Amino acid sequence: MLKAILFDLDDTLLDWRGFNQEWPSFEQQFLRRTFDYIGQVASPLADFDAFVTEFRYRTREAWQSGRGNLIAPNLGTILLETAEVLGAARGVLTAEGCLTAYEWGAVPGTVIFPGVPETLTTIRQHGIETAIVTNASQPMWLRDQELKQHGIFDYFPKCRVSAADAGYLKPHPAIFEHTLKQLGIKPDEAVFVGDNPIADIAGAQAFGMQAVLRVSTPVPPMLSGLIVPDAAINGLPELLPILDGWYPGWRN
Ligand SMILES: [Mg+2]
Incomplete structure (x- = not known):
């Protein structure tokens, strides 16, 4: 039944x-908002470009291994880890906070x-x-x-x-x-x-x-x-x- x-x-x-933009440049606005949130809540990170580069590297790695082991990449975890590896104080930020700031919506x-x-x-x-x-x-x-x-x-x-x-x-x-x-x-x-x-x-x-x-x-x-x-x-x-x-x- x-x-x-x-x-x-x-x-x-x-x-x-109908989406005809380059993803990396389109995504910058979301990453910028998360970057600003990190600066307000934890500690200002020095360099937005470094944040973007680290985020992209971690995203690529997560999808590459995901294709093999089918463990799902998690955007919240990736954003949080990116912030912490670039020096944001640990235990202050949350994945939910990073994602809320990211502010995803209809593309x-x-x-x-x-x-x-x-x-x-x-x-x-x-x-x-x-x-x-x-x-x-x-x-x-x-x-x-x-x-x-x-x-x-x-x-x-x-x-x-x-x-x-x-x-x-x-x-x-x-x-x-x-x-x-x-x-x-x-x-x-x-x-x-x-x-x-x-x-x-x-x-x-x-x-x-x-x-x-x-x-x-x-x-x-x-x-x-x-x-x-x-x-x-x-x-x-x-x-x-x-x-x-x-x-x-x-x-x-
Ligand atoms: Mg599909």
Whole structure:
């Protein structure tokens, strides 16, 4: 019996194609606010450029090792460690404080894909829970601001999981386990929808869920035939007829 649909966030619900800036220069504004916060709360750091360089180095390292061991990078930890390694007094700052100052929100140029709110409304109207599972390094409370600004926060009242919260990146089973535990359901009661063949499709299937590929970018040829989604869609509204086929009567 279908009880919940789990969605990846980036490039599944949220369209990043309109974001056309260089990430390092775009990110400076967030890092500047955290840098200023550190100066106010702990001790002023000498050099913003050194802060940025150290932050980037630590971020790169965290993602590089994360790709191997699937331990999730955590933006709050990285900011805190960057501050402390550059001389901020230990025990004064918190990861939460660094992240609050970072002040993440909806990124200019990003939009919710067409048909997303309507599809989520239909699913929820029929008593099926909806959840988000994202490979983000930001804790979910920070990305919640972004969901609110995009107007989709209320579609996920019960369960929103970021890798930073779960401790592991998709496709590691721990993040799927963490999510289904929050929902109180079993894998065969959930469908996963995502755009990444390895993280979303292979990960969800290995955990016992049906997985729907949201086709947003061409699938690398080397994966073709190795990872086979249970269904593929070009837009979220196409999910509804697939559910009709898999779970006749789910709308009753
Ligand atoms: Mg994605």
